[in-house]
Amino acid sequence: MSDAYSPVPELNQLAALQERLGGEFISDGFELVEFGEPRHDSWSEAPEFLDGFLPFAYANSSGSFYALWRVDDRTDLSALPVAVFGDEGGVHITARDLRELFLQLACDRPLWVDWAGAGFGAYEGYHRDGDGRAHETYLAWLDEHVGLTPPDDPNDLVEAAQRELGARFASWAGRFVG
Numbered sequence: 001m002s003d004a005y006s007p008v009p010e011l012n013q014l015a016a017l018q019e020r021l022g023g024e025f026i027s028d029g030f031e032l033v034e035f036g037e038p039r040h041d042s043w044s045e046a047p048e049f050l051d052g053f054l055p056f057a058y059a060n061s062s063g064s065f066y067a068l069w070r071v072d073d074r075t076d077l078s079a080l081p082v083a084v085f086g087d088e089g090g091v092h093i094t095a096r097d098l099r100e101l102f103l104q105l106a107c108d109r110p111l112w113v114d115w116a117g118a119g120f121g122a123y124e125g126y127h128r129d130g131d132g133r134a135h136e137t138y139l140a141w142l143d144e145h146v147g148l149t150p151p152d153d154p155n156d157l158v159e160a161a162q163r164e165l166g167a168r169f170a171s172w173a174g175r176f177v178g
Helices: 009-020 047-051 098-106 133-146 154-174
Strands: 053-058 065-069 082-085 091-095 111-114 117-120
Touching (some): 047 053, 082 098, 091 098, 091 117, 091 154, 098 133
Antiparallel strands (some): 065 082
C-alpha cells in the first residue's frame, strides 16, 4: 500500500507542498482533496459518467471542484484534461492537462463557474488568511519542479482548452447532465 496522495506524480509533489505550507492556499480557493473521491455523483449516477472523472481539488472557496476527465485510455494521468464542476451548476473543461492548470493557479485569481462557462476573475485576495507567502512558495515550486512561470492571463488557457476540447466534452457530458 502506498502512502502517495495519488497515482499522479505531479499531484503528489503538489500535495507535499500543500502539507508543508500547513493548509494555506497556494492560489485563491485552491485546495487538494482526497484523490478520486466521488464528488460528482449528485450530477449523474451513470457508471460511465462516474468513472469518467477523477476529482482531486476544490477550485474555489464555494465548493466548485476540479477533476481529471478520462477522455481516453492514456496512462499518463497528468496529460488528461481538467474539468471543473460548479457549485451552482455547470461543468466545463478549463485546462488541457495538469501543467495548464498549474499555470492557471500561478495567476492566483478566483475561479467562477456557472452553466454558461468558467473563467478566472480579478484577484481580490479575500480567500487568503496569510501574507501571500504560500503563493510565492508555490511560484518557486512551479519554476523549480515544473519549469513554468505564470501566464499573463489564465483565461487564455481556458479558452484554448475550450477551443480544443469544449465541444467534445459538452457532447459527452451532455448525455448525463441536463
